[in-house]
Amino acid sequence: MKLLLVEDDTTFANTLKRRLEKHGFTCWHADTCNDALLACHRHLPDFILLDMKLHHESGLNLINPMRQLRPQSRIILLTGFASIATAVDAIKLGADDYLTKPVDTQTLLAALNPKAAKTEPVISQDEDKVLSAEQVEWEHIQQVLKFNNGNVSATARQLSMHRRTLQRKLQKRPTPTKSA
Structure with missing residues (x-):
């Protein structure tokens, strides 16, 4: 289970990486759009966790090229700035799911697991x-x-x-x- 984590916050990325490695994922980290595309091409991940805001770039712009490189990969967009509009945009562009930060491990694992994946995107980890x-x-x-x-x-x-x-x-x- 190869996972590419695209996140510009290094501390958050390292925390997520450690959490996911405990659950059997092999993780790579990229913090810019260019590095993310290179890592996607080089490592051929099965899963991609993509931050929506990367420095001054939008992670939304990476969904389509990553989907073309890895059509079978599961792409999850993570954001600290959730909105209905960006959730709809992300799904239309080809993301499989949409989660808000901070995200708990169980919600993240449920979004990553294709067998447990829902047909509709998750817009908030707090169901209430x-x-x-x-x-x-x-x-x-x-x-x-x-x-x-x-x-x-x-x-x-x-x-x-x-x-x-x-x-x-x-x-x-x-x-x-x-x-x-």
Whole structure:
């Protein structure tokens, strides 16, 4: 069971690597898009764990080329910035699953195991957690804001939103909702 871990956070990558090696995976780590494609070509992994945000690049851009290199590999997108839009994009591009960080070992192993794989992507490892539309929007705004290094004007332009509207949205953090 060969696994390629594409993650720019070295500490998190090493932790995941140790956890997965305890469960029988042989792991390789890459922290850039170019290194990931080279490692995918060189090691021919059966599984690929792909971070969505790699430095200033998007892991979404790697899904298609990796799928072409390894059509039978199981590709799991990991992200600290979950949103419905990126989950849909990832699945449309060819990812097999979508998990939010931090991810527990059992959830990760269930996503990696093809026999236990579900037909629908996993959007959150916390099954009791249901995100409202406002929470999804908030998470997306935070992701774009971080990408723009906190620049509200650039974020508003990227989101096609008036700057004052964005500022109002940033002042109102939505409260989590729980399902029964």
